[in-house]
Amino acid sequence: MAANSSGGMQDAHLDSSLASTDDLASDWYIYETMEPAVPQDDIFPSVIPDCDPTISPRLYHICMAPISLAVLLGLSLLVKRRCLHQSCWNGVPGLLSPANFLEEEGNRGLVAAVFGILFSSLCVLVLDTDPLPLITHSSQSTREYWKILALLYYPAFYYPLMACATVRHKASYLMGCLLSWCHCVVHIWQKVDCPQSPKIYRYYSTLSYIPIILCLVLLSLWYPALLIKSFTGQKETLDKEVPGGGYYKKYLKAVLSKRPPKGSSAKLEESLLSRLQMYLRSYIYAPEEGFRIPLKLILSITTAMIAVYQVALLLLVAVIPTIQIIRAGMTKDIVVLLVQFGLVPSESPAVPGDMEKELRTVKYYLWSLEVCYICSLVLCCLLTCTMLLRTLVMHRSNLKALYQGAVLDVFYKAHILRPSRQAIVCWMSFASFQTAFACLGLLIQQVIFFICSVGFTFLFVIPLQSGTDSYLFRIIQNMWPFWLTLVVAVIVQNLAAHYQFLEQHPLRKELTNRRALYIATYLLFPINVLVGVLAGLWRMLISGLYNSIHFCQLDISLLNRGVETFDPGYHTYCHYLKIEVSQSHPVMKAFCLLLLQLARPEGPSGLRASNVEEGIQLMQHKQAPLSRARFKQSRARWWLAYTLLHNPSLTACRKTALCDPTANGTQLSTPEP
Structure with a gap:
């Protein structure tokens, strides 16, 4: 009887343990025990069905590509007919120039808008399953080939949008109006018809198309304005002048009208507030009378700003929804595992029923991680945009110095400002390099600043809020004699150097007490080695922060002067200046x-x-x-x-x-x- 009763108790205990383990195993599926307050559509982006717009991308490109080609051929024939007249049919009509990149003429905003459309389209196709819209349902093995072909297709597809402005004819402006309106209406219609998509995030597709739509809206307003001006006769006088002639005359007037400032030679001391204002003005580009930024620089800054937006959007939607899903699906059983690994502090034993406080702590940690990521991303975007605006100020000062012939004020050694094969290649790729460097710089900054913000939050802020000791505080507390020794050694060396080893005369300074200096140098050598280790860590941190912040700037080199030619960004910028100054000197x-x-x-x-x-x-x-x-x-x-x-x-x-x-x-x- 006793044996049977004991066996029955063991079976009952085994059944209860199996039931508890089954419940524990079922709790590991975090999406099944989700809080009902969280909608399922916000957690699972895959539940969003594929949306087929009324005008599919394939149909849109099949219709618009032949129209764009026909417009381009018609404009070429128009230019041939206007320029050659009777000799029109002696040769094959050539391609129209998309823009006069070395001439200071109008429609600079129009050219920048087309480049913005082109770059945004390239950003979208990188993550698209069908990179070439003319071919749908491409296989994984052939997708990369279609991406390469798309890199050549999209520039040709948007070519007429920019070429219509270079012809300077009423017919070309009318074609530009029709093309820009068609592109704009179709893109807006597609996004209104299908605002959500299952790719990465439900609204990522719509948000990534915002720069394209804004640029198309700008073109849709710009071309009608040019068409109206052509009918009112305001454009006829400009056609008879040399392109950019007005700017060159204004620049020459500004140069010749300058007079040296008259006044006393005594220089007033600048206050701290005025110095701060001058420093802030060096980061803000303000238009200057008689000087105009070259078109290539405008294109580089425009595409770099769009690149910052596209990369920041991708970083945001790829990480934040995932953190929110993990935080919403966190259960007590996962908290038990984190407590056992020591990742979450706990005063109670690791029992699933007593993990309410620890569960709140884990969710607070995940929320802090989300805040750190967003704050670091916002800071990186602001720093990158600030550095890009700073480059405009530096570009203007460098160009003005080279216009005046002050080559050594820009380069560390004399350069001959004349075209070369390498200079032409660098000039062609300058805007592309600036855009790529802005993308990479933002990625590097986000990694560094996110790690720094997480370390500061979890090592300083959270321990101070909770009143607990962190690992960093424990290390500092246990090693206080070591830190005190280093601080005392540095202070003693500075005081001795000032009062004992330096003899100050009214006109000069000399070394004194050299024997004591030699003795102190020898005795403090081991301590200075440890100080050097800390200085090396500080140098590495400062170098990483400085290089990551200034990575998007091509006007400065991240290498020393002797090897700065190995910096491809600065090397490209130097050759770009040679072409601009030698071919577009205003004087x-x-x-x-x-x-x-x-x-x-x-x-x-x-x-x-x-x-x-x-x-x-x-x-x-x-x-x-x-x-x-x-x-x-x-x-x-x-x-x-x-x-x-x-x-x-x-x-x-x-x-x-x-x-x-x-x-x-x-x-x-x-x-x-």
């Missing part, structure tokens, strides 16, 4: 414009030489005596000749031209017999 362009206008004195009154040069000298629009006009005309020519003569960036070209007796149209005369 050189103004001089050439003046020569072209002097060769056509019979032209319209707005292009006469006297009016141009009087405009350069900021003269009033009134009739002046003939002698005074000639005097100011001569003075303007002398100022221009003086500026060109004393520009070191043009010295090499000038000497090369002067050595050739056939330069400037001069022909050699045959020797007399």
Whole structure:
């Protein structure tokens, strides 16, 4: 009887233990024990069905690609007909220039908008299952080939959106209006029809298309404005001028009208507030009269800002929903495991029924992790955008210095500002490099700042809030004699160097007590080794933070001066400056414009030489005596000749031209017999 009763008790205990283990095993499926307050749609992004818009991407590209090709061919024929007239059909019509990147002319915002559309489209196709919209349901083995083909397809697809503005014709503006309206309406229709998608996050597809829609809206407003101006006749006068001529004349006026400041030579001491204001102004680009940022720089900054948005959006939607899912699905059984590993402090034994406080602690830790991630991402975006704005200020100062011939103010050694094969390649890839460096810089900053914020939160903030000791506090508490020794050694060395080893005279400073200096150097060598270890850690931390923050800046090198050519970003930037200065020097362009206008004195009154040069000298629009006009005309020519003569960036070209007796149209005369 006793044996049977004991066996029955054991069976009952075994059944109860199996039931408890079954309950424990069933609790491990965290999504089955989810709190009812959390909607299932917010936890499972996979429950969102695939949405097929009314106008599918494949249908959209099948219809718009032939239309874009037809517009491009029509514009090419139009340009051939306007430029060659009877010789129109002698050759094959060539491709239109998308934009004059080395000329300072209008429609810069339009070109930047098209580049923004192109880059955003490339960001979307990287994570798309069908990178080439013309081909759907591509296999995994052929997907990478379609991505490579898409890198060539999208630039050709959006090519007419930019080429319509370079023709400067009413028909081209009308085609640009129709194309931009079609693209804009279809994209907005697709996102309104299907705002959610199961890719990464339910709203990621819609949010990633915001830059494309904004740029298309800008194009949809820009082209109608150009069309209206062409019908009102405001564009006809501009077609007769040299592109960018207005800017070159304004730049020359700003250069020639500068006068040295008059006043006392005594320099007032600047206050701390004024220094702070000047420092903040160095990070804010303000337009300056007589100077315009080149088009390539505008494109690089535009695409870099869009890259910051796209990367930040991807980092946000790829991590934060996952942390929220883990926090919402946290159960007491998982907390027991974390307590046993020592990751969560607990005063009670690890029993699932007594883990309410520990469960709240784990959820608080996950919430803190989420806050650290968001704060670090916001800080990284602000720092990257600030550095990109800082680059505009540095670009302007470097270009102005090179325009004046101050090569050594920009480069650490003398450079000849002339085109080369390497310079052309770097100029072509400058905007692309700036965009890529902004993406990589934001990723590196996010990793570093997230680790630092998590360490600061879990080692300082949370222990101080909870009143518990962290591992860092314990290390500092146990090693206080070591830290005190290092601090005392550093203080003693500084005091001894100031009062015992340095003899200060009114005009000079000399070493003294050299024997004591040698003895102290020898005795403090082991302690200074430990101080050097801490200094090395601090150097590594500062170098990592500095390089990660300034990674997106191409105007500075992250390497030392002797090896800065191994920095591909800075190397590209230096060669980019050579092309810009040698090919788009405003004074050189103004001089050439003046020569072209002097060769056509019979032209319209707005292009006469006297009016141009009087405009350069900021003269009033009134009739002046003939002698005074000639005097100011001569003075303007002398100022221009003086500026060109004393520009070191043009010295090499000038000497090369002067050595050739056939330069400037001069022909050699045959020797007399």
